[in-house]
Amino acid sequence: MNNLALWYRRFGEPESVLHAESSVPALRQPGDLRVRMLYSPVNASDLIPVTGAYRHRTPLPAVAGYEGVGVVTQAPDSFSQMLGTRVLPLRGQGTWQQVVDCPAEYAIPVPEDIDSLLAARAYINPLAAQMMLDHAPPNGKTVLLTAAGSDCAILLGQWARQAGAKAVYGIHRSPVHAERLAARGIIPVAQQDTAAVNAAAARADIVFDATGGALAETILRVMPEQGEFVCYGLLSGQTFRQQRALPRVRWFHIRNYLDALSAEAWQAEFHRLWPRLRASRYSDITLYPLTEWQRALSAYREAGRTGKPVLAMGD
Helix, strand or coil: CCEEEEEECCCCCHHHHEEEEEECCCCCCCCEEEEEEEEEECCHHHHHHHHCCCHHHCCCCEECCCCCEEEEEECCHHHHHHCCCEEECCCCCCCCECEEEEEHHHCEECCCCCCHHHHCCCCHHHHHHHHHHHHCCCCCCEEEECCCCCHHHHHHHHHHHHCCCCEEEEEECCCHHHHHHHHCCCEEEECCCHHHHHHHHHHCCEEEECCEHHHHHHHHHHCCCCCEEEECCCCCCECCCCCCCCCEEEECCCHHHHCCCCHHHHHHHHHHHHHHHHCCCCCEEEEEEHHHHHHHHHHHCCCCCCEEEEEECCC
């Protein structure tokens, strides 16, 4: 069968440089699984490399996409028990295609009771949230989230509360997120309400920031000096300057931790993750056929979006 994939051969805006191309899959390498993809979501982390932001470590041409779920169709003899099972084919090829090859030892088996649409989104945001909470434990502390309507922040907030956070505040831009946050035990704070943002920041022991820019600078000006500011994204497109020596600012990039993980440690992270995902409320999804990827990207960019666009890879 031919493999339909979203390739980019130069950097630029994804809508301009991504192209759907169909070809016969290359020969599978001896240590790889071959996986027939089912679903793959659209995340900021999928789109940013296409723009060339990480061109120093993004060789071209490349297939877009970092996560998803599929069914194993071919396997080395030592992994034959995985044939026909669902896996997350991670740390290999781009996942915005119908057939993905990945290193067998790094493929993550999906428990039978985990829905495929949840499994497809079990890597980028959940693993980042889990690792950030490991490095900045929230027990007994007041936590503040920016971009609180995002998938990562929604999980950070729920898991911080489960880990014993005193309170969790979530700064959001769109009013549609307020009820959703409150239903998950996160106190909503409208970003345009300067007084409320300052009040929440002044209470915050830990800030998990995904926006950067002016909002980050506002929070850093008023949060306690003994606090900890963890930046894991720049969704505003702007960096920020710290005007005083404290609080401590840490940058979190999940890629900085992955290379240090052995195959066994990598698998262990997901053993911890599955129970957390089972007990969490995640965002809704909207499915788009792979051939309608432009619509999926357009939906991803909609202001106030509450659902996650997910590409369905079937014919």
